[in-house]
Amino acid sequence: MPIRVRLNVVLAERNVKSKDLAEYVGITEANLSLLKQGKVKGIRFDTLERICDYLDCQPGDLLRFERLSE
Amino acid sequence: MPIRVRLNVVLAERNVKSKDLAEYVGITEANLSLLKQGKVKGIRFDTLERICDYLDCQPGDLLRFERLSE
DNA sequence: AATTAATTATTGTAAAACGATAATTTCTTT
DNA sequence: AAAGAAATTATCGTTTTACAATAATTAATT
Numbered sequence: 001m002p003i004r005v006r007l008n009v010v011l012a013e014r015n016v017k018s019k020d021l022a023e024y025v026g027i028t029e030a031n032l033s034l035l036k037q038g039k040v041k042g043i044r045f046d047t048l049e050r051i052c053d054y055l056d057c058q059p060g061d062l063l064r065f066e067r068l069s070e
Numbered sequence: 071m072p073i074r075v076r077l078n079v080v081l082a083e084r085n086v087k088s089k090d091l092a093e094y095v096g097i098t099e100a101n102l103s104l105l106k107q108g109k110v111k112g113i114r115f116d117t118l119e120r121i122c123d124y125l126d127c128q129p130g131d132l133l134r135f136e137r138l139s140e
Numbered sequence: 141a142a143t144t145a146a147t148t149a150t151t152g153t154a155a156a157a158c159g160a161t162a163a164t165t166t167c168t169t170t
Numbered sequence: 171a172a173a174g175a176a177a178t179t180a181t182c183g184t185t186t187t188a189c190a191a192t193a194a195t196t197a198a199t200t
Binding site: 065 | 072114115118119123
Binding site: 027028030031034035040041042043044047 | 186187188189190191192
């Protein structure tokens with residue numbers, strides 16, 4: 001699955017707790033955990049938006065397309 | 071809605087026809103059109119992936135978080 | 141050892157991505 | 171101006187899945 005979710009990386013960089021982000025975004029810690037680990041198959045823009053807002057980042061920081069070959 | 075979908079921009083830059091992209095991605099032109107215009111509320115990663123693949127771009131090229139103020 | 145933080149698991153539901161199709165509109169090209 | 175191609179809009183239906191809610195388990199911190 002070449003779309004890589006690197007929310008975990010950004011969280012670590014920012015030193016932000018999942019709990020705090022979840023609270024701000026308005027989703028459960030359980031779901032945020034799944035998202036962090038790339039265990040979801042998509043994302044709603046309003047969720048992405050609030051994450052970017054809180055982490056002061058861009059979607060491109062959270063999502064990367066990684067080609068298989070090369 | 072501060073997540074801006076700029077697929078239309080990238081398509082224009084690449085001079086790619088919606089029809090061709092739709093065909094490659096495997097979604098209907100109708101749905102691609104909605105996506106192009108930011109009229110969807112989310113996206114599945116497998117769709118995003120194929121778009122990035124065909125357009126040789128990153129999610130960050132297609133999605134931008136734009137703050138309201140400032 | 142306690143407390144806190146994060147992950148995993150389960151079940152349920154509502155939202156919406158997407159299909160299929162067709163009609164309308166816009167854009168090209170002759 | 172016609173014709174053709176490309177794109178948008180509109181309906182309706184279906185299936186997927188993001189998310190909630192909750193609880194239990196497993197890391198980390200202190």
